[in-house]
Amino acid sequence: MVVNSVHWFRKGLRLHDNPALQEALSGADTVRCVYILDPWFAGAANVGINRWRFLLEALGDLDNSLKKLNSRLFVVRGQPTDVFPRLFKEWNVTRLTFELDPEPYGKERDGAIIKMAQEFGVETVVRNSHTLYSLDRIIEMNNNSPPLTFKRFQTIVSRLELPRRPLAPVSQQQMSRCLTNISDNHDQLYSIPSLEELGFRTEGLPPAVWRGGESEALERLGKHLDRKVWVASTRVKTCSLYASPTGLSPYLRFGCLSCRVLYYNLREIYMKLCKRSSPPLSLYGQLLWREFFYTAATNNPNFDRMEGNPICVQIPWDQNPEALAKWAEGRTGFPWIDAIMTQLRQEGWIHHRARHAVACFLTRGDLWISWESGMKVFEEQLLDADWSVNAGSWMWLSCSAFFQQFFHCYCPVGFGRRTDPSGDYIRRYVPVLKDYPNRYIYEPWNAPESLQKTANCVVGVDYPKPMINHAEGSRLNIERMKQVYQQLSHYRGLSLLASVPTIQEEAEPPMTDESQSSSGPGMRTPGQVSDDVMLDTWSGVR
């Protein structure tokens, strides 16, 4: 029987560690890799130019890599439910493969596609490679509900087996056994659109700070690991607000880099450097936070909103479109906030401390506007905003979920000054303030008028006045939060800290399935680290 495979790229835009793609190739006569793009969506959807550019670059990179393997990427315009019936018929498809998408919207969409494929007699093969672990297993191990504190999550993860090992990238040998029928008019039918074709204006668009694609991701991985070694050896507490050439978060989001490849590389380096058997969970910080939010979201279709979301505290946020616009466009009059929002819009990435600052300012710190509004702005502009991670983080930072204490409010002046005393970050992203001295650059409205004039930037004329009085705003807001939480926890006392209910998770005895993890945490025998796997993923796709 002839096997005609189609591999459907959605996230997982890579040829390394792609078990679903491997399944497409296995024993197939022909294979085609498709990406389905709905161009109409570009204008309507909440996706900014930087995110589109990153995606298009990632697709271009895939196409290039496939070319080297005598294949191509097929970018099909339309919606999956319309596109697939057509392709199934046209290409006589017998097998459809794709990477598991654990997000609720993804699961629903995929459920419909699998059903449709069945009707066409097409076999579907789905493999998990977007998360380190099986999220269902984590949930199962926590008495069938997702862990709601990070510590609990870590405890459970520490009792699991190591994540499945990453697979080598698709090889020349594998591809040579399958044919890809590339028609002469492939570029007309299946090419990757340009930004202009999607309706964006590109005159004057500065070059991308974060270049999309698997190749870039793997190059960065090398540099990232080098830097990790350096940081570990010098014990430096670094916080660089600027885009880092070793940053990996956007690549993890789009799947240009496999999270498991990163995991095992970190593990290997740690074991080499520290000669101890088991790395601490803190080594995988970023990866585990990502996994935590994915786990919390996978069974909750209302995860990205307050109403109808069982884990979200119902807070009486204000509706104020004018204030929201000022925040989103970096016109708050607080240089620290404005610089961050400007970097976000220009480059598509900001440091996590910067995210804490602007999220707090929008929600529980100053403006008292709903986290959903902030989440949407991030979704549009932030390159690494996964649906789960973005929504979860906004709930966390606005103290809307996960049992967070709300007393620590980030001051839009003080926090900025402590993070970057030199003020250079402000000068770079809010250049109109560049001639202000450090003393006043975070609070230009307090500078004497004469100084404002010499600096060629008068507050209220060349730069906005602060849109809110922070002391007043934070005072009011802490009262609001306290009111909400005291009603929730039925707490009637005077302690600010005790207003937040504590979850019993921590105090509870360990979870289900104890028999599976007979060895306690930290006593797992580490698997053999295969050098071959590591080398392959590095040299694989260049």
Next chain:
Amino acid sequence: MKRGRSSLKTFPSHEGPAKRQKRLATRFPLPPSPDWGNLPHHVVLQIFQHLSLVDRARASSVCWRWNDVFHTPDLWRRFEFELNQPATSYLRSTHPDLIQQIIKKHAQHLQYVSFKVDSCTESAEAACDILSQLVNCTIKTLGLISTARPSFMDVSQAHFVSALTVVFVNSKSLSSIKIDDTPVDDPSLKVLVANNSDTLKLLKMSSCPHVSPAGILCVADQCHGLRELALNYHLLSDELLLALSSEKHVHLEHLRIDVVSENPGQAHFHTIKRSSWDALVRHSPKVNIVMYFFLYEEEFEPFFCEETPVTHLYFGRAVSKEMLGRIGLNCPRLVELVVCANGLKPLDEELIRIGERCKSLTAIGLGECEVTCSGFVEFVKMCGGRLTQLSIMEEVLTPDNSFNMEQIHSEVSKHLGRIWFPDMMPIW
């Protein structure tokens, strides 16, 4: 069955089950079934007490008996008016028809009333309109709560004050009043005192800029049953503390003081004499004194120079190392300390001193601060199991030669006698 129906436009009327049954029974004789409309009054009342307002209102349209129960005074003792505009809030509003019903039929039954308004002036004005109509009532507790920006401050002062005094004059037995962030003034307080001095127990009026120290002193002088008071620092005076400690006055239970500055250098803060504080504590040895500070670092000078009997302390902005040192020295009654931010130098010394000298400390929260792991462990050792709330941001703790981040949580858990972890923030 049509009694009182005309004003209830929202709740559609149905043919009552009794009538319908009668009609059906003539065509299809049925065995006698229980007549829900004939349930005893107190049974229906009990059931209604478990229903939400909306469900209760729907149930009231079923038959005249149930409608009667709906209007039982007992169900109208407590009410929370929610006043929101769709453009400014996600929350729903109490239906205007229901509001009219209440004013017409139940004003005299209301005892525990609150108004929750959003940031729109219209909502606050609507609240004032309702207040003005609450004549002939015996309200015991009144709460004016803004859920977002304080919209009561945008209402004309005259309108607000006249509405509020309607309740002050008519109720005559007010015991608990929450009017934070409102334009209440000294004359209205005089009216309050003139009519409710025997019953007033709780008064919360933080951030009421039109009240003067003399105004609040009048309340303390006349209302000897006052047990809970919340106000801003500029209203606090030696005279006030002495008035609250006079022989005729009951023991004060809670005193909450907000210390807020708008701009650096603009507010000058007076000092309270140590003797005044002492008098207060002598008179009310168990009093809880809660202080919330929203100041710039340089404005703290007048505070904590001498022994201050504060029990709950919150610093909503950065507070200096020096100030935290003073607190260790001068706040022996301290129960809870919450610090939003300090800076980049370790606070080991200050923290240990607080652990040593604040023997009643049971709760501490640290935001943007720095403490070495060893210093922190020493602090926890000193306090031991009495620390029931320990909320430390993960980035506060700096690893040193004795402890790293992995070891700190087990060490601290050991000394606390329970599992403990620092607070975390996502680092994506």
